[in-house]
Amino acid sequence: MKLTALQQQSRRSNSFRGSSPLDSSMDGAIKSPVTIFWLVLHGLCCLISLVLGFRFSRLVFFLLFSNTSNTMTSTNLYSTSSFGNPSEPLAFQSTLGAVTSTSTSLPAMNFTTTAASGTSSSRVVVGRHGILIRPWPHPNPAEVMMAHRLIERVQREQRMQYGVKNPRAVIAITPTYVRTFQTLHLTGVMHSLMNVPYDLVWIVVEAGAVTNETASLLAKSGLTTIHVEYGKKMPILWEDRHKLEAKMRLHALRLVREKKLDGIVIFADDSNMHSMELFDEIQNVNQFGAVSVGILAHSGGDGEDETAVAQKEEEKNSGLPVQGPACNSSNHLVGWQTFNSATFMERSARYVGDRAIVLPRKMEWAGFVLNSRLVWRDAEDKPEWVRDLDEVAADEEDVESPLSFVKDASVVEPLGSCGRKVMIWWLRVEARADSKFPAGWVINPPLDVTVPAKRTPWPDAPPELPLPAGEKAVVLQEIAEKQATKTHSPRKRRSKRKHAIRTIDERVSTRHAGEN
Amino acid sequence: MRNWRWGLIGIVFLAFVIRTEAWKFSKAQHEHTERISGSAGDVLEDDPVGRLKVFVYELPSKYNKKILQKDPRCLTHMFAAEIYMHRFLLSSPVRTLNPEEADWFYTPVYTTCDLTPNGLPLPFKSPRMMRSAIQLISSNWPYWNRTEGADHFFIVPHDFGACFHYQEEKAIERGILPLLQRATLVQTFGQRNHVCLKDGSITIPPYAPPQKMQAHLIPPNTPRSIFVYFRGLFYDVGNDPEGGYYARGARASVWENFKDNPLFDISTEHPTTYYEDMQRAIFCLCPLGWAPWSPRLVEAVIFGCIPVIIADDIVLPFADAIPWEEIGVFVAEKDVPKLDTILTSIPTEVILRKQRLLANPSMKQAMLFPQPAQSRDAFHQILNGLARKLPHDRSTFLKPGEKILNWTAGPVGDLKPW
Numbered sequence: 001m002k003l004t005a006l007q008q009q010s011r012r013s014n015s016f017r018g019s020s021p022l023d024s025s026m027d028g029a030i031k032s033p034v035t036i037f038w039l040v041l042h043g044l045c046c047l048i049s050l051v052l053g054f055r056f057s058r059l060v061f062f063l064l065f066s067n068t069s070n071t072m073t074s075t076n077l078y079s080t081s082s083f084g085n086p087s088e089p090l091a092f093q094s095t096l097g098a099v100t101s102t103s104t105s106l107p108a109m110n111f112t113t114t115a116a117s118g119t120s121s122s123r124v125v126v127g128r129h130g131i132l133i134r135p136w137p138h139p140n141p142a143e144v145m146m147a148h149r150l151i152e153r154v155q156r157e158q159r160m161q162y163g164v165k166n167p168r169a170v171i172a173i174t175p176t177y178v179r180t181f182q183t184l185h186l187t188g189v190m191h192s193l194m195n196v197p198y199d200l201v202w203i204v205v206e207a208g209a210v211t212n213e214t215a216s217l218l219a220k221s222g223l224t225t226i227h228v229e230y231g232k233k234m235p236i237l238w239e240d241r242h243k244l245e246a247k248m249r250l251h252a253l254r255l256v257r258e259k260k261l262d263g264i265v266i267f268a269d270d271s272n273m274h275s276m277e278l279f280d281e282i283q284n285v286n287q288f289g290a291v292s293v294g295i296l297a298h299s300g301g302d303g304e305d306e307t308a309v310a311q312k313e314e315e316k317n318s319g320l321p322v323q324g325p326a327c328n329s330s331n332h333l334v335g336w337q338t339f340n341s342a343t344f345m346e347r348s349a350r351y352v353g354d355r356a357i358v359l360p361r362k363m364e365w366a367g368f369v370l371n372s373r374l375v376w377r378d379a380e381d382k383p384e385w386v387r388d389l390d391e392v393a394a395d396e397e398d399v400e401s402p403l404s405f406v407k408d409a410s411v412v413e414p415l416g417s418c419g420r421k422v423m424i425w426w427l428r429v430e431a432r433a434d435s436k437f438p439a440g441w442v443i444n445p446p447l448d449v450t451v452p453a454k455r456t457p458w459p460d461a462p463p464e465l466p467l468p469a470g471e472k473a474v475v476l477q478e479i480a481e482k483q484a485t486k487t488h489s490p491r492k493r494r495s496k497r498k499h500a501i502r503t504i505d506e507r508v509s510t511r512h513a514g515e516n
Numbered sequence: 517m518r519n520w521r522w523g524l525i526g527i528v529f530l531a532f533v534i535r536t537e538a539w540k541f542s543k544a545q546h547e548h549t550e551r552i553s554g555s556a557g558d559v560l561e562d563d564p565v566g567r568l569k570v571f572v573y574e575l576p577s578k579y580n581k582k583i584l585q586k587d588p589r590c591l592t593h594m595f596a597a598e599i600y601m602h603r604f605l606l607s608s609p610v611r612t613l614n615p616e617e618a619d620w621f622y623t624p625v626y627t628t629c630d631l632t633p634n635g636l637p638l639p640f641k642s643p644r645m646m647r648s649a650i651q652l653i654s655s656n657w658p659y660w661n662r663t664e665g666a667d668h669f670f671i672v673p674h675d676f677g678a679c680f681h682y683q684e685e686k687a688i689e690r691g692i693l694p695l696l697q698r699a700t701l702v703q704t705f706g707q708r709n710h711v712c713l714k715d716g717s718i719t720i721p722p723y724a725p726p727q728k729m730q731a732h733l734i735p736p737n738t739p740r741s742i743f744v745y746f747r748g749l750f751y752d753v754g755n756d757p758e759g760g761y762y763a764r765g766a767r768a769s770v771w772e773n774f775k776d777n778p779l780f781d782i783s784t785e786h787p788t789t790y791y792e793d794m795q796r797a798i799f800c801l802c803p804l805g806w807a808p809w810s811p812r813l814v815e816a817v818i819f820g821c822i823p824v825i826i827a828d829d830i831v832l833p834f835a836d837a838i839p840w841e842e843i844g845v846f847v848a849e850k851d852v853p854k855l856d857t858i859l860t861s862i863p864t865e866v867i868l869r870k871q872r873l874l875a876n877p878s879m880k881q882a883m884l885f886p887q888p889a890q891s892r893d894a895f896h897q898i899l900n901g902l903a904r905k906l907p908h909d910r911s912t913f914l915k916p917g918e919k920i921l922n923w924t925a926g927p928v929g930d931l932k933p934w
Contacts, residue, residue: 124710124829128760132769133772134854139777157871158739
């Protein structure tokens with residue numbers, strides 16, 4: 001139909017057979033007084049139209065013939081308003097064009113009025129109508145807000161109808177600790193969780209003590225958070241770090257049990273990336289589900305030989321960087337797909353922040369979701385295949401993955417079209433354990449004097465004399481010329497500068513001491 | 517006596533249970549969609565089979581098949597309803613081969629199939645073609661003369677129906693073909709108090725290809741994020757350079773008032789994602805063009821977008837069966853500058869109800885002409901409309917010798933044989 005509209009337009013211009021009188025005006029070969037008169041009138045109308053900017057003759061005819069019928073007067077008003085509109089460039093072009101067509105349209109207009117009035121009183125008139133434009137044709141902000149609220153309501157209705165019925169709350173468990181990259185990672189998780197359309201409880205377990213750093217970050221989220229501490233400090237070796245994180249997650253699960261939180265438990269590690277579809281998909285879990293996790297084994301090092309080695313590895317490692325459930329063709333869980341980290345073993349990272357590839361464990365906690373009732377002390381319909389939380393914690397020194405909770409792995413529900421859709425990505429990027437960063441990422445106190453670099457143009461400029469720009473330039477040039485000479489003022493300034501540098505150093509060092 | 521009492525209590529309890537179950541069931545139905553009932557009642561789901569009988573005249577193929585062979589584009593343009601209706605009637609159970617028992621008579625003449633190279637139909641020979649067809653049926657069968665066409669129906673889907681012209685002024689000038697004065701016309705054009713819409717006509721939607729639209733469906737949980745959507749011309753620069761003629765200035769008014777409004781996604785571009793975009797919009801504008809009807813209405817209904825109809829006095833398809841006031845939003849042409857105020861002041865509940873009505877599958881079916889025909893589609897709605905006009909009243913049948921039609925009326929050019 002879009003094509004037909006275009007075609008319609010061209011068709012009507014092609015077969016414009018109705019306009020016969022066009023020819024009559026063309027054969028003005030005979031210079032009779034009448035034709036001369038009409039030519040003069042035509043020229044005059046053209047000139048006036050040029051000056052005014054719209055087709056003047058039409059207006060005249062309109063006004064002349066508007067007396068003949070009542071129906072025309074209503075359109076008369078509108079048409080004049082449109083002529084006054086300066087944003088009609090077409091009007092100007094058409095004045096130079098066929099002014100002769102006024103004669104054709106005139107009888108047509110006349111005709112239509114009689115025809116329209118002749119039949120059963122049609123209120124809708126055929127003919128030229130004005131283009132109604134309101135005085136301020138721009139959006140009204142109050143109406144825009146109303147429209148957005150409408151859109152939101154419609155989308156909510158859509159979600160209710162086509163989305164998940166009876167959505168359950170989501171309980172996200174995140175182990176964290178204060179370090180340089182904490183803000184980066186935690187903000188990412190926070191923003192993902194803030195966008196989840198379901199009820200959410202965020203349990204943040206912090207290694208070491210509960211700090212203001214983490215607390216201030218969590219306060220910005222506006223989510224329901226439970227911020228607890230786990231006594232031990234986060235170790236530096238990756239092996240130990242993984243083990244401690246597992247213990248922290250168990251600690252959070254104990255919290256879930258104590259508070260009898262109801263919902264779906266998801267392990268949102270702070271450096272992972274979650275897609276919104278993940279949260280929609282986990283609503284489908286019954287008791288214990290598994291999703292596929294994309295493994296981004298990241299190498300922080302640079303160097304040309306690295307890339308060559310990486311290419312060779314790609315050829316060797318034909319497996320996918322995915323950890324998750326594997327299904328057969330009838331969508332039943334038959335096994336697990338893991339990330340083949342054998343090729344990376346030699347170059348894997350040992351401690352946090354060394355620039356080597358951080359490898360995941362066999363099955364990461366992040367790939368599992370469970371119904372919170374599984375960890376409750378006495379729930380009525382707890383299935384027999386689930387082991388008690390305390391039992392598991394006591395049994396194994398290191399609970400590698402929540403699979404330890406199930407006696408029989410076949411009860412695990414594969415989610416995300418049976419593990420084929422990856423909706424969560426595992427990544428570990430950290431700075432060195434001893435790297436420094438300003439507390440709360442606010443540089444405090446603000447530095448008013450910076451340590452000058454070697455090639456700064458004004459090494460001896462006094463900070464306390466605010467000279468106007470022009471003068472300063474002159475002064476600087478003078479100073480530059482007199483570099484070698486030892487006058488009184490430079491010496492004083494130099495000593496002051498040294499003093500200033502010393503104080504800065506002191507301040508910086510005290511901050512370092514206070515951080516750890 | 518005690519048994520009686522227990523029995524009574526049991527019956528009351530049962531009645532209560534059944535009522536609550538029924539209430540729950542009806543409530544569940546109301547979640548997604550709502551039943552549609554127009555001024556004629558709940559008639560969208562009626563089945564016309566058995567309620568009427570249609571006799572199809574056997575015209576020589578020069579009136580139908582040969583025309584189609586000359587230009588097969590007639591099968592896909594928006595006037596293709598006449599061809600598909602013929603095919604549907606040929607194999608429908610309402611068809612009867614015995615004209616004596618027929619309630620309605622159908623004449624298969626394809627008047628909208630004379631196309632320009634661009635694909636637009638030229639109506640200049642249509643009056644002669646129609647006249648020649650009527651002359652044929654009146655001379656070969658006695659049924660036309662019996663009623664002078666009052667129990668015959670014709671499908672005239674062109675711009676202004678049986679006025680057979682694309683320009684409104686010329687169409688009004690010509691008026692409906694005099695020979696069709698007593699027949700029932702099935703047409704896409706509908707405007708109240710207009711010469712080209714006679715009483716008792718059945719308005720139908722223009723043809724829109726069902727498979728093409730089904731192929732572009734997107735998942736229904738895709739959030740509707742566009743507030744108002746429109747794609748099409750605002751100014752017809754070729755035929756109406758100054759504006760004001762085309763669409764009675766309404767489309768130009770929409771452009772000038774809302775071109776910089778972020779809520780209005782309007783432009784003249786032709787995107788490939790046109791159908792998908794309509795499914796992501798809440799309101800779809802359906803303003804008039806050179807004629808008040810357009811396939812946009814059909815597309816809006818199929819894709820669940822609330823149609824905003826800007827055409828004064830328009831008569832929409834199946835107006836007696838479908839309550840368009842409750843489904844679409846009607847805006848007077850003079851109110852176009854206030855369109856944003858009007859649309860944002862509609863209460864949320866009303867909008868949600870309109871969307872529920874649009875989601876009703878019987879609504880979407882009624883707008884389509886699928887091949888092969890399915891139940892409750894537009895073919896069946898046309899038959900329902902014809903069935904609602906039965907039984908014919910006494911004025912249908914003429915007394916012997918009575919003549920009402922004037923066979924020489926109309927412009928001289930129409931009287932030439934085709």
